[in-house]
Amino acid sequence: MRSASPVTRTKPAAVRREELLSAAQRLFLEQGVAPTTIEQITQRAQVAKGTFYLQFASKEALIEALRERFAAQLLAGVDAAVARTAPADWPGKLAGWARAATAGYLDSMRLHDLLFYAARPADGAGMTDNPLIDHLLALLLAGAHARAWHLEEPRTLAVFLFNGLHGIVEAAAHGREPHRKRAAAQLEQLFFRAVGISP
Amino acid sequence: MRSASPVTRTKPAAVRREELLSAAQRLFLEQGVAPTTIEQITQRAQVAKGTFYLQFASKEALIEALRERFAAQLLAGVDAAVARTAPADWPGKLAGWARAATAGYLDSMRLHDLLFYAARPADGAGMTDNPLIDHLLALLLAGAHARAWHLEEPRTLAVFLFNGLHGIVEAAAHGREPHRKRAAAQLEQLFFRAVGISP
Amino acid sequence: MRSASPVTRTKPAAVRREELLSAAQRLFLEQGVAPTTIEQITQRAQVAKGTFYLQFASKEALIEALRERFAAQLLAGVDAAVARTAPADWPGKLAGWARAATAGYLDSMRLHDLLFYAARPADGAGMTDNPLIDHLLALLLAGAHARAWHLEEPRTLAVFLFNGLHGIVEAAAHGREPHRKRAAAQLEQLFFRAVGISP
Amino acid sequence: MRSASPVTRTKPAAVRREELLSAAQRLFLEQGVAPTTIEQITQRAQVAKGTFYLQFASKEALIEALRERFAAQLLAGVDAAVARTAPADWPGKLAGWARAATAGYLDSMRLHDLLFYAARPADGAGMTDNPLIDHLLALLLAGAHARAWHLEEPRTLAVFLFNGLHGIVEAAAHGREPHRKRAAAQLEQLFFRAVGISP
């Protein structure tokens, strides 16, 4: 009957799930997926080991859940950024995509890699076939359809741009590139050049 | 167990080392780094487990040695391809670099990833700071110095191009892109556009 | 969670207990004792896990309760079959015991084993000291007292007969013996021979 | 070079295997199969946990190895006892079988159950279909062929006798029957009566 009991041990499943997801995500970012143990995850989430298995059938199921959460969150962000541009401003949309996929998303980027690339079975198709590439591809095709640019191999281009951007974001994350502003400007230029337009 | 074995089993350290390196490399390519055990490596190299530790201090040391061997070998190949072009043919050199880093090097590419990216500690700086990028950067700078093109952020560009190319090679490896010829042509075009020249 | 649930969920303790007992019994028969979890038992009995511990102190206590229920039920059946024979027809009573303990009781037999043998702590006294043996022993002694047969080691004989019959029932259950009729006839003969009488 | 080094750590595989087998066997006898952990087995065998897996692929593989060892050892003993009787002394052979399967084999008997009955998958066919029954069956058939006795359902009889004997041995093991001598005599009698002969 008393709300706000001193220690609420029981929490709604969704909350527990989120806490475990977040604890795992932080640990994955800090140490990588394989080296992170269930024990560490539950310790950080302040629950017993068994509680983990109340929410996830296995470590792999947790990773899959993280993938879904990632897709839902980051993708939504990029999508919104692109939608915010003027309807026919295709260069703007392209720049917006790059900016949204980059700025402030360094963690997301690393998480993306962890989830879609490193934590994958051995074939590692992740950098070639993932939701962000599909999203960019859709934008490229829409622009082509609107005659904003011409594309010969749209999917190859999307893969190229995603990976190029990805490398730059990683480089920025590792501090190899001191001038983020300039890097962002150059990224925009590279995207434009790649589709054969000028800003 | 029996002394006086018919075959001399002692080999020069360098040979043993190479055999272990090669066995490991093949296994890494087949199954990935983490799933490959020292046991498997020594079995394939036809030596006992202990012999491994005569040559390498740890599994990590082996990976590091493989990194060095990779740099020495693949880099030499790319370097030769670039050197084969006419002295002042900078577009040709750039295209040659891309071609040499790609064509017939899918295995090398996968190995590169395994070694410089996936098998890395969690910080994963591999796609941002590796010998191939340095090599490409040197070429870009040389071309800029020769006024073949103009660059504002050469290192960022190198990272971008390497990663873009990398993505396309991976995609080709996973069969997402049926027209390798076309992809290669487009890659060349993208490299040229990125440095602001036309073929 | 919501109070005032449409269905009265509180049942008399005895009913709840029976439901749990029956759910457990069916699961034990289907999968064995050890592999059956409390979770499965409560699910099948349509109650929450905690409710189990309202009725039984532990899994072991449940098994003990099942043992008691078994003794009360199967024993009653054998007893009735024996009582149905003519008062002085001792061969008939012996044959009746064997028949009642066997025919149509394959499940009971398996349950008996599960409860008195397999689910026992390691000493496994079950096949030597259990209610069915005691019941048969009482019959043997009564027959001896009535001079229907002569016994030197009645308890040893009871153990022998019970186990012999048990083996045959199991064999029949596993289909090793196609002619159940014949097996039953032979069982009767073996019981008679064992006490030194002819049908 | 020094033989009899203070602590010989490396032993021939066969020796280690035997030690593990024996340690496991003793523990199984003491506590049952399921409750015995690999840790306990290796502790008792004075080796590290990993050493276990040098000899056996899994706990189940160990049990299977124990089954084979059991069959090789006990069966050989029973066989020898039967062979020691005069060629045509069929009652003697039958009594010998019973005696050899019993006397001094209490541990073997319990081990037999553990291995062929309790540690089995859920169907528990062990008491109906196992090497000792086959061995007895062969003897019964040989005797029948020599016209020492007449059998109608030899396999059913073998199952019956094996299980009857088994029960008595168990009872003796649990001290329910103080007069082992007498029990043995009665067992002989029961075997004879079952095949329809007199001593």
Place this chain on the structure above:
DNA sequence: AATGAATGAGCGTTCATTCAT
């Protein structure tokens, strides 16, 4: 130099039992 038996910390997962609501 070469061997391979031995080690033991560590991991993912299960499940009987508890207890706040």
Place this chain on the structure above:
DNA sequence: CATGAATGAACGCTCATTCAT
């Protein structure tokens, strides 16, 4: 009474590394 989220000890198994021979 009834619930079911939470607990945590325990288990089978793996594998990089060591070291006596």
